[in-house]
Amino acid sequence: MIVIDVYGFKKVNDRWGHLYGDKVLVRLVGTLTRNLRASDMLFRTGGDEFAILALETSPREATGLAVRLAGAIRKAFVEEGLSISWGVAAALEDGQALSPQEMYLLADRRFYDKKAKISVPREVQT
Secondary structure (H helix, E strand, O other): OEEEEEEOHHHHHHHHOHHHHHHHHHHHHHHHHHOOOOOOEEEEEEOOEEEEEOOOOOHHHHHHHHHHHHHHHHHHOOOOOOEEEEEEOOOEEOOEEOOHHHHHHHHHHHHHHHHHHHHOOOOOOO
16 A cells, blocks of 8 residues: 655645635646556545555565555656655555555655654764
8 A cells, every 4th residue: 555645735726716716626636546446546635635545565666566566656746846745555564454444544654754854964863
């Protein structure tokens, strides 16, 4: 499972209005969908947050998919300045089978852990 957060979407709404933001959201979903396999499932989990259930995909492959999605989003939304960040979790973590809900929560936690590390000033990081 890949949890995705879209950066810059609030600025789109603030700059061009919510009607334009809605159109950008539709384009965003189209861009994500075009870059997924037929077996992958895309879910909107919040305003600018998504989850992808990528069946029969290793964490390494899921990370590669997330990197490709990030590139596609940056390319398709240059004017709007959108980008994404993500977290990944597998159905089998440390030998333990996870439910879809547990995968989502773990991927979400990994996303926020990564985001917190990025937000810490370099001089504070060890």
